Amino acid sequence: MFGNFNADPEGLAELRFRRHSVLDSTQEDFKKLKARLGSTDLQKVDAHLTAIREIERRLDLEDQAVGAACVKPAQPGTLDHTKNENFPAVGKLQMDLLVMALTCNLTKVATLQWSRSVSQVAFPWAGVTDRHHDLSHFGDSDADAQEKITKINLWYAQQFAYLLAQMSKIQEGDKTLLDNTAVLWGNELGVGNSHTRRDVPFVLAGSCGGYFRTGRYLKYTNAWHNSLYVSILNAMGVQTNTFGNPAYCKGALPNLT
Numbered sequence: 571m572f573g574n575f576n577a578d579p580e581g582l583a584e585l586r587f588r589r590h591s592v593l594d595s596t597q598e599d600f601k602k603l604k605a606r607l608g609s610t611d612l613q614k615v616d617a618h619l620t621a622i623r624e625i626e627r628r629l630d631l632e633d634q635a636v637g638a639a640c641v642k643p644a645q646p647g648t649l650d651h652t653k654n655e656n657f658p659a660v661g662k663l664q665m666d667l668l669v670m671a672l673t674c675n676l677t678k679v680a681t682l683q684w685s686r687s688v689s690q691v692a693f694p695w696a697g698v699t700d701r702h703h704d705l706s707h708f709g710d711s712d713a714d715a716q717e718k719i720t721k722i723n724l725w726y727a728q729q730f731a732y733l734l735a736q737m738s739k740i741q742e743g744d745k746t747l748l749d750n751t752a753v754l755w756g757n758e759l760g761v762g763n764s765h766t767r768r769d770v771p772f773v774l775a776g777s778c779g780g781y782f783r784t785g786r787y788l789k790y791t792n793a794w795h796n797s798l799y800v801s802i803l804n805a806m807g808v809q810t811n812t813f814g815n816p817a818y819c820k821g822a823l824p825n826l827t
Contacts, residue, residue: 639740640674643667657691661729669736672747682733684726687758696725706762719762730755734775745779752778752802756795770795774826778805782826794818801826 604615643666651660661684668680685691690701698705698718705722708715733753740747755773760766772795777784782805796812796819803810804822811821 641670643670654692655694657685657693658695658729662732665729665733665736669733669740669747672737672751673740684729693722693725696721698722710761730773730775737776748776750779751776752782752805754798754802772798774798774802778802781805788825790823793823794820797821797823 600615600619604612607615646659646663649656649659649663664682668682671677671680685702688703690703692699692701698721700715700718702722705715705718710716734748737748737751737753738746742750753775755775757770758767760769760771774782775784776782782801796814799813800810800819801822803813805827812819
């Protein structure tokens with residue numbers, strides 16, 4: 571996965587040269603065209619050339635950021651990923667790989683699933699020796715089980731915070747990798763002991779280049795999570811009004827941008 575970054579100085583210089591050669595040839599064609607245009611069309615062409623120069627500037631910043639931050643992670647020692655006590659270490663390695671894959675532009679989209687739906691992981695490092703799935707079936711009136719579930723969720727929240735912190739360390743021009751990304755944290759159920767799929771909480775971090783307004787708590791009534799996916803697609807430049815089954819999607823969620 572990390573065998574070829576194309577991030578050495580010579581490789582980046584070659585990539586930058588190829589990009590600029592395409593843009594330069596395009597601008598030359600526009601210059602020839604401008605001599606035959608009226609004032610209205612000339613304004614449109616100038617606006618287009620300005621946009622091309624902005625792309626050129628952003629490509630330079632991106633190349634510089636990749637060259638500075640794209641580093642092959644150190645290979646970990648022998649680690650049995652199936653052992654319960656290694657669960658935190660494996661998760662951290664996966665998050666570090668995810669951040670570096672985005673940093674090195676090896677992918678634009680990444681997914682991290684901590685465990686399976688019927689997870690039997692225990693969390694002694696968080697003060698919980700019971701299995702997660704077993705705890706999730708106790709009723710809301712069981713104070714001891716609820717306290718343990720809260721400790722587990724707190725630990726997961728801390729891991730999410732670690733992921734965001736690592737992304738915020740990567741500079742991309744005048745912004746960070748986190749600024750330019752949308753990171754969604756969610757669960758497949760609203761309440762584990764009833765298996766309800768209503769009132770499922772989601773955390774959306776990163777503004778996706780300023781598209782989303784962050785730092786808020788929003789509650790929607792009778793909204794489907796498919797609409798949240800539509801909002802993220804729109805933020806990424808995919809213009810669509812539906813995701814999944816159209817019967818369970820009313821377009822993008824309001825008040826996110």
